[in-house]
Amino acid sequence: xxxxxxxxxxxxxxxxxxxxxxxxxxxxxxxxxxxxxxxxxxxxxxxxxxxxxxxxxxxxxxxxxxxxxxxxxxxxxxxxxxxxxxxxxxxxxxxxxxxx
Numbered sequence: 001x002x003x004x005x006x007x008x009x010x011x012x013x014x015x016x017x018x019x020x021x022x023x024x025x026x027x028x029x030x031x032x033x034x035x036x037x038x039x040x041x042x043x044x045x046x047x048x049x050x051x052x053x054x055x056x057x058x059x060x061x062x063x064x065x066x067x068x069x070x071x072x073x074x075x076x077x078x079x080x081x082x083x084x085x086x087x088x089x090x091x092x093x094x095x096x097x098x099x100x
Contacts, residue, residue, distance in 0.1 A: 018062030018099045019089040027091025034078045052096035062099045065089055 031037070040048030051057070059065045069088050073080045080088070093099055 018065075019086050019093055021083070022086035022088070022090025022093075024087075024090050024094055027087035027089070030084055030088055031091055034073070034076060036072065036076065039072070039076060049096070052092065059097065062089065062093070062097075065092060065097060065099070 037048040040051040044050040044054070052059075059068050066085050066089060069085055069092075070080065
């Protein structure tokens, strides 16, 4: 019985939604205030969203998205808190990535 409860607990943790502590609206505001898309437009043109939707995009998981958020934030000179990461992750995941 203990083994079953342990497996149930582990499977529910593994199924937890990414960025569950993130706030979509706060992430959107931070994305806009930090001018994130300025760099994306310079790199890809158009409205910048191709950086997220191109077939060869780098990000394939929620942890990779957090890494990329920090990389981009560093390049832009933006200092992000852990909550900022979660908020941006929630925003970008809902719009583009749709990680389970």
